[in-house]
Amino acid sequence: MAKFNLTAETIKGNYAKFISMIDKMFPTRSERIKAMYKALGEERLLFAPASSFDHFHNAIPGGYIDHVLRVMAFASKEYKHYVELGMDVSGFTKEELMFAAMHHDLGKMGFVGDGKEGYVPNPSDWHRKNQGKEYTVNEHIPFALVQDRSLFLLQQFGIQCSWNEFVGIRIHDGVYDDANKSYWMSYRASSKLRNTLPQILHNADIAASRFEFERWNKVAGNLRTGRLEDVDLTEFAESNKVKQTKTKAKADMGANLANVFGDVFK
Numbered sequence: 001m002a003k004f005n006l007t008a009e010t011i012k013g014n015y016a017k018f019i020s021m022i023d024k025m026f027p028t029r030s031e032r033i034k035a036m037y038k039a040l041g042e043e044r045l046l047f048a049p050a051s052s053f054d055h056f057h058n059a060i061p062g063g064y065i066d067h068v069l070r071v072m073a074f075a076s077k078e079y080k081h082y083v084e085l086g087m088d089v090s091g092f093t094k095e096e097l098m099f100a101a102m103h104h105d106l107g108k109m110g111f112v113g114d115g116k117e118g119y120v121p122n123p124s125d126w127h128r129k130n131q132g133k134e135y136t137v138n139e140h141i142p143f144a145l146v147q148d149r150s151l152f153l154l155q156q157f158g159i160q161c162s163w164n165e166f167v168g169i170r171i172h173d174g175v176y177d178d179a180n181k182s183y184w185m186s187y188r189a190s191s192k193l194r195n196t197l198p199q200i201l202h203n204a205d206i207a208a209s210r211f212e213f214e215r216w217n218k219v220a221g222n223l224r225t226g227r228l229e230d231v232d233l234t235e236f237a238e239s240n241k242v243k244q245t246k247t248k249a250k251a252d253m254g255a256n257l258a259n260v261f262g263d264v265f266k
Helices: 008-025 030-040 042-047 063-085 094-103 125-131 146-156 163-170 178-184 197-220 234-264
Strands: 119-121 135-137
Touching: 008 030, 008 042, 008 063, 008 094, 030 042, 030 146, 042 063, 063 094, 063 197, 094 163, 094 197, 146 163, 163 178, 163 197
Parallel strands: none
Antiparallel strands: 119 135
16 A cells, blocks of 8 residues: 655755744744744654554654644634634634644644653554554653643743633644533533634644545545545445455354354253
């Protein structure tokens, strides 16, 4: 199976763009933000993946920054779309949206220190080959939800967050995380989210993840997408026949064993 990977030039270019955005977008916090990334390590930041399974999103070297830049770009476009639709975007600033977008997955970087990465290469050939699990969670660091570790790292380096930024980072996974339900599934007007920043960020993250999945799938080519009527299922039907044959063989073997042991215990 072919695998999608970023080129060395793309990884290097993404890193340069990422660092340049810090001074441009967060001038009053740029020095502390850069100090945080320096402490985490340039090499780690350069080559960190964005997830563990190849079919999730960007489980590849350089995947983290590539994903973050895409979320920032998509969030900017979504912001403009909300304005065009007449949605209220007065409750937060563009800087707050971009800050939350840049740091929404920061916790995936792990903790500061050698050997404290969030993800490490999977040592199991079987899991990489059969499940596409390219990376595994680093078991040598304390368990934490990604968003909680993100906020911990920011406070560790004295990088202040506004309430909008804090909430955006904290609940960017939407209802995929049960811990967020009280924010997203409110039944009282007074407990509704006070602005649309978290929604814009969540939508951008989902869209970026889908983009990255589709890009991976174009290379891997193991999932047919599109309208059902337009998909040729002949190949899948033939493959399914083989699977059914194997399943029947296993069932027959089980039945035979049951008969043998049944005779023994009569």
